[in-house]
Amino acid sequence: MAYLYRQSTHCTWRRTGMWECLDFFPVSKNNTNGLDTSALGQGVKHVLKVNLDLTRYDTITYHPDVDKYMLDNTSADGWSSLRYDYGNFYASKTFFDSVKNWRLLWGWANEFDAIQFDVIPRKIWLDRNGKQLLQWPVEELETLRGQNVHMSSVKLNNGEHVEIKGITAAQADVDMVFSFSSLDGAEKFDSNWVNAQDLCGLKGSGVPGNVGPFGLLTLASKHLEEFTPVFFRIFKADDQNKHKVLMCSDARRIMITSLIPFFWGKCGSSLKSGIYKPSFAGFVDVDLSDGKISLRSLIDHSVVESFGAGGKTCITSRVYLTLALLGNARLFAFNNGTQTIMIETLSMPRA
Template sequence: MFECADFFPVSLSGDTGLDNSAFGPNVKHVLKVSLDLTRYEYYNIGSYFPEARDKYVVGKGFVDGWNGLRFDYGNFYASKTFFDPSKNRRILWGWTNESDTAKDDVQKGWAGLQAIPRKVWLDPSGKQLLQWPIEEIETLRGQNVQLSNQELKSGEHIEVKGITAAQADVDITFSIPNLDKAEPFDPSWTNAQDLCGLKGSTVQGGVGSFGLLTLASEKLEEYTPVFFRVFTGLYKHVVLLCSDSGSSSLRKEGLYKPSFAGFVDVDLDDTYKISLRTLIDYSVVESFGAGGKTCITSRVYPLVAVFDDAHLFVFNNGTETITADVEAWSMAKPDQMNN
């Protein structure tokens, strides 16, 4: 069943949003559908010809189906965009469902919530959309900590202290000095989610896994890792981003806790660096890899790592040393937003 269809224009140059009526040679269009069977959303990019009976033609190289691009590779559904004329941007609102049991949902008295609104625009390559939390979110930032040039050898993790780990905004740039030890990529690994389940955060690779342990208990009995893993492909390195809400040793019964994952279209041979921004809000972990190329939202229900008992770590389980530059903020509640 097709749900929550969306159709909107994007500019071929820059990140400026467009009014819905825009079309022409410098404009492409995005067609998105939410598919009830998978509970995921898929989009493609093409050309709209209003003079030809409202004809939409999917662009060359884009998949029109279940193997197509997605706004988010996690628990994110029923999204819609709108044009914001005050700041000339297109904003995406998405819904993140509960992963709890139906019984617990009834006891809570509510189920599901809106994810952080995102600005959406076309990547300069024209191959996909980019997404980033709207700038207003930054007004919620409070206490700030910075960790510069943190060297993480194989098996090491460093705690990010001085912020509220249960409600935080974390921005990291990882530097990878050596890509030579990246493990070979098997061409049969076409499903990122399956690959994340196979190569989880604790499975040692050459380059990765490395990333964040969010909503973690002090002794790491439970945590939700958000991490990268790098493989050597036929023509360039293949980058996987995962959010593995099912990896903790502590598990509440009846939860839907899959390994969410997506591939990241980035050329590491150019910069040897990759970024990760993650917004943590008690039961929601939203991650934006490589400047918003790949996004993953997870619902998490920690048993121990709640409120002041939640911790945040940067980690590396690859054999190759990784360097991290971290900046993190405590986040206030929306009703405490500065006007």
């Protein structure tokens, strides 16, 4: 923990704020290997993570000629700042594993009933663009895998949802790639949409679009009275050659206007009332020139940890089920946009 003070007279100091759960560590600019905390040099950047109102981080460059660390200014202040995880995630800490030569990230997920739990440990490293970190579940998770389900070249037309069968949907590891033939019809992005979470609330999975929303309906009940959607929606930015990608995990009670009309106004992650059911979201800085985007979701009974575009944007959600429990849980892929989406590949070992 760190306290911040301000002074104008060098005699009187006033406390202005508090930082919690500080973390400061080096990352390699050249590869995905972790670095010991003392590492310095031309091929090294540093990361400063702090808990304020939100858990945010910045990348930092050390300038040995003046012996100073200076912010790279790749992360804006406020809600649009870079974060490890845009969902139920806090009090994180990294450490360097010298045996496997990687840096690991541990974190906690807060809950409505004040009971916390550890999320799956993640390997963490610097993206090749040098602007942000990437995260991926540790490889040891693969030792828990069992039966495999594979799908490829599955079309999702407007309003369709396809059940993924042959696995236990309450506990699974889903790794998939979506593709699309064109982004010409993408909705125009409004520059006032600076808060991804607000935008997810405005344009959730039940709001039809052009390129998206498309993704997964996780922890779903048989008739979709309960489900937690994890999805993408793609917008056209002011620069006609660039696009803005929104990733959401939405536990709210929502309106569905095309997927399942029978349950209009009755759908959400849980039928329970009076509990915490927020939408979580972040923007994904990803190159869509190949017409593809990936999504991996770890589903464990009441927790969904999702990794968009190879770990560029991560969201953890905690839900409180009444129907989609154990063998009653189901998993669907869906598309609620006019642009046809293809499930290029899907690999789903039972967790």
